[in-house]
Amino acid sequence: MKRFFLISVFTIICITCYAQNVILSGVIKDKRGEVLPGAGIFVSGYKIATVANNNGAYTLGLKPGNYDILFQIIGYKTVAKNILVEDKAIKLDVELEEDAMQLDEVTIKPDPNRAGYIRMFTDFFIGTTPNAAQCKIINPNVLIIDYSKDDSKLTVKTNQFLIVENKALGYRLKYQINLFEWDNKTNIIYYEGYPYYEDLKGSKGQMKRWVAKREIAYYGSSNHFLTSLYNGKSKEEGFIINKLIRQADKTRPSDSLINAKIKKFRLTASATAGKIQLNPADTDSLNYWHKQKNRSKQIAILNQKEILPDTLVKTFNESIKSINFTDVLYVIYTKEKEDPIYANRIGMSVSRPLTMPDYQISLVNLLVAPIYFYQNGGTYNPRSMLFEGYWSWEKIADSVPLDYLPQKKSKERL
Template identity: 80%
Template sequence: MKRLFIFSLFTLSFIATFAQNVMLSGIIKDKRGEVLPGAGVYVSGYKIATVANNNGVYSLGLKPGNYDLLFQVIGYKTVTKNIIVADKAIKLDVVLEEDAMQLDEVTIKPDPNRAGYIRMFTDYFIGTTPNAAQCKIINPNVLIIDYSKDDSKLTVKTNQFLIIENKALGYRIKYQINLFEWDNKTKIIYYEGYPTYEDLKGSKGQIKKWAAKRDIAYRGSSNHFLSSLYAGKSKEEGFIINKLIRQADKNRPPDSLINAKLKQFRTAAISSSENLKITLNGNDSLSYWAKQKNKPKQIAILNQQEVLPDTLVKTFNESIKSLNFTNVLYVIYTKEKEDPVYLNRIGLSISRPLTMPDYQVSLINLLVSPVYFYANGGAYNPRSMLFEGYWSWEKIADSVPLDYVPQKPGK
């Protein structure tokens, strides 16, 4: 079974690049009314942050749009606020509540399996791409981990920022994880939270190298695809859209019949073996029904007729568009080939016609209709989509901020 993934930045964001910045400001206090100097203010998904001054006052310039803000200081619970910035200055005062829960009481518990769970989380959250090999979690002790043997689910969250140093792209990522879930039965990964990005310091050579790798990471990504759809330039940007039709395999017997036959022939095999009268050679009835059980329940048919973007995308309002479709979108990015590391990973690669080059191929399954999204490629309702293929392989290690501006060709 192919691994399926849902990605979420939990950031409802839109930027009108032609608009001027609007001032957001306020005072950060505790419940007693005391100001909190040094409190951090972060814009989720962006490289935008500030610190409150000695009077607890903060200010940020934001372009019109929808933003998630995080207010955080050590010893206090993080507060999140969603705001819509239009054309007028906004005053937003925030009250933080003390966090009486000590970190060592929450995250540092005797668990012989914790190291293994952290490795599993790292693979599924940071990724296994070449960029992921250059990422390091600085403070794994903040991970609150639980594994349910009954449900076969690994869940992870944090009560403060998880800090990730990405030396491949030159970012220091702070990620407050609301929920990470790995379901071992369905092979689906879901995570949501509030990421913020900071540039690492480096030499001129390193900065130039990071700029090139950031551009590669962005191009062909799901954010790039949605952003190009919003602008009506998906084909120009290198994306070709087909449809994948999945339907039940009528030649596969129903599970009820398969299970009944397996039970029947297993009972007969046990009885026969006790009397030394049976030899299983792969051509017997028991082997036949075991093969039927292992057959996929669905078959997939690729319709290579190009899907026109304007049949998928509709304008919802001045800052949001919607994406709606039937079956599964088969998205081909023609300006980059798949990484050889990806090609060697079993269970991830998407089948393609023999005549198609090794372009990057991803699938979009629609879980909730429609998908609402913004000009920068951020999704309003991230649980509405489930990715397979190349986008399911690229995770946090290959992510860039929502305000990332791709380099112009030739730069």
């Protein structure tokens, strides 16, 4: 059975602390030293932004934490600066370079496959959930798309914000994509970049529906899980953690034997075709060895002994915690059931014991140990983990800003 993987990535991730704002300020200029009034300053992953004044100066108030700040204006290359905010004001002047690609008229070579690639990108980046059906890419022309037939990889990037209007959650998402990659051979998706969220304007009825849908999107998400782990309340918030142990299936024949048998029976079938009736035994043997080839090389064993958060989570410093583990984390969210659309998608659902209700289940694979994470659920190294299951299904269409705070407590939703 094919598995679908997702590393859901935000290049910046920071911590929201209950502390007084620290002032970040500076001046934005070009290479000639001329100030750039009207330049946009965005905090990646948040709804925090400002605009440089007529003197090119800007000011932002930020809580202590680690941030990526984007500086952008039309006609210039976007600059991203990573900063660590502690307890002292920060002065950060930025110099922007003219972008010839934006200043000159860009000619996109006709590609008969471009529309198909955009549809693939939309499904893999925005998603296929009910919320994704209410999302629209406003400016697909900024997508720089390449498909390599040699290694079967689709890559996408942008040199300016990709704008996605999410009418399900009431957000206008601006996403500077550094890299999106889909590997057709492994079915692994990876993307990283700088997202910025804006609230859409709507009627009172729309805003009420957006509030409710944002809470549904947040609860049970990977950000909710890591936030609850950070606060030592994962079980109270509805998460149960088990281990999934994957081992080599020793009953599966080796690839060399399987390929040799398939070659043998193919040659037999080819030699006898059109001369005499094929031997049913040979046909059955060929089918048998094809089935062996399609068998998974691993078997999965679920250890239902609950992993306690205090044994999993370690404190790295006053703002960062970490988790390190062997095998695969099997994360069960007990306060929401799987969406029927997800449950009916072939190859997406994670196997479960027959006695377990249809709770949302996600798998966390450790790629780079340990996983460092912040109080808001953001991770220090996005490449440190790989998701399977429900979290691999929910993508940009079901994301909320890192500074999102639900209005209801999770225990009230039972």
